[in-house]
Amino acid sequence: MDNTYRDRMHIRRSVMDEHREATLQCNDVAEPAVLELYEWMVTTYLPKRFPKVYKLIETPLGLQLHNTVSNTYLPIQPASPLAALECLGEHVDTDFLILLPSSTAADGSPIYHLQAFATMFPAGFSTKDKCGQPLASIHAPVPGYAAKLERSMDRFFARIEVGRVVQRTNWSISTNDRLFSDGGNHMYGDVDQGKPIDTNNKTLAVGNPDLDQKIEQQKRDVVVDDCRLRCERQTLHRLPKTKALVFAFKTYLYRLEEVKEEGLGPVLAEAIEGLGKGSVPDMAFYKRGVVWGEKVIEYLNN
Numbered sequence: 078m079d080n081t082y083r084d085r086m087h088i089r090r091s092v093m094d095e096h097r098e099a100t101l102q103c104n105d106v107a108e109p110a111v112l113e114l115y116e117w118m119v120t121t122y123l124p125k126r127f128p129k130v131y132k133l134i135e136t137p138l139g140l141q142l143h144n145t146v147s148n149t150y151l152p153i154q155p156a157s158p159l160a161a162l163e164c165l166g167e168h169v170d171t172d173f174l175i176l177l178p179s180s181t182a183a184d185g186s187p188i189y190h191l192q193a194f195a196t197m198f199p200a201g202f203s204t205k206d207k208c209g210q211p212l213a214s215i216h217a218p219v220p221g222y223a224a225k226l227e228r229s230m231d232r233f234f235a236r237i238e239v240g241r242v243v244q245r246t247n248w249s250i251s252t253n254d255r256l257f258s259d260g261g262n263h264m265y266g267d268v269d270q271g272k273p274i275d276t277n278n279k280t281l282a283v284g285n286p287d288l289d290q291k292i293e294q295q296k297r298d299v300v301v302d303d304c305r306l307r308c309e310r311q312t313l314h315r316l317p318k319t320k321a322l323v324f325a326f327k328t329y330l331y332r333l334e335e336v337k338e339e340g341l342g343p344v345l346a347e348a349i350e351g352l353g354k355g356s357v358p359d360m361a362f363y364k365r366g367v368v369w370g371e372k373v374i375e376y377l378n379n
């Protein structure tokens with residue numbers, strides 16, 4: 078919760094109105110989990126964690142959650158699972174993805190699939206296209222995922238206990254300030270899979286016949302003032318009744334000028350330079366560093 082909350086609520090509402098199918102979905106199998114998440118959020122988490130913003134109050138329509146910032150009321154009993162996702166999507170500045178053990182590996186261990194979501198701020202992918210898929214397919218474009226993470230990931234997921242929260246953060250540079258991005262923030266290689274990856278027509282892939290020319294063109298188009306440092310704070314926890322996993326992330330966008338004002342320009346420049354030198358050098362390509370890297374590093378160092 079921060080001073081961007083009011084603006085974010087408006088952005089979230091308008092993204093939802095403009096891209097309804099891309100932002101909200103609940104497969105039948107995930108309905109009980111979505112209702113469980115909603116009930117916990119409105120009756121417990123929100124009013125206890127942010128009591129000045131969300132207050133449980135008796136109204137002529139029964140108990141409701143009052144959002145004191147927008148002066149609107151959230152029902153305790155949503156009309157449907159989709160209505161519950163819509164309500165969370167508008168009133169909480171966090172995107173939610175629900176995962177369920179929908180298939181089984183050869184050794185009998187569960188494989189988690191994405192089965193419902195309220196994502197207003199995807200960082201360059203189509204959540205709708207990923208819905209129903211297992212984690213491995215969802216991460217197919219991520220370099221190093223299949224080699225370094227995939228095998229341990231499902232085991233790790235299966236072991237997350239109720240009451241435990243796992244957290245991770247990520248960062249990249251986007252060349253625009255659009256919070257809703259269903260493509261264009263990444264470039265895809267075929268390093269791990271040995272087969273082409275579906276790019277939803279907005280994302281450049283290694284297989285593109287004009288790749289070098291397209292990269293040069295995109296490099297010329299980069300305007301440093303339009304670039305943003307984009308970070309996500311991601312959490313993962315298990316719901317006690319349905320045992321579904323909730324993957325939630327809050328997105329932060331900073332102007333590069335703000336980063337410099339904090340004296341962190343050289344630190345970020347170093348991190349960008351390090352992208353291509355880490356344990357997964359293809360990350361620099363995936364994050365489109367080959368497009369925005371030069372101009373952004375020069376700006377941050379001067």
Ligand code: HEM
Pocket residue numbers: 174176191201202207215216218219226243245247248263313324
């Ligand atoms: C905590 C375990 C997880 C790890 C270690 C992980 C790792 C990664 C990494 C390294 C990336 C590349 C960009 C970045 O750094 O964020 C990524 C992208 C992504 N992750 Fe995860 N992830 C995790 C959980 C999840 C879960 C639970 C979902 C739920 C569906 C998810 C969905 C995605 C999506 C949609 C992308 C973008 C892929 C694309 O470019 O199409 N991740 N993940």
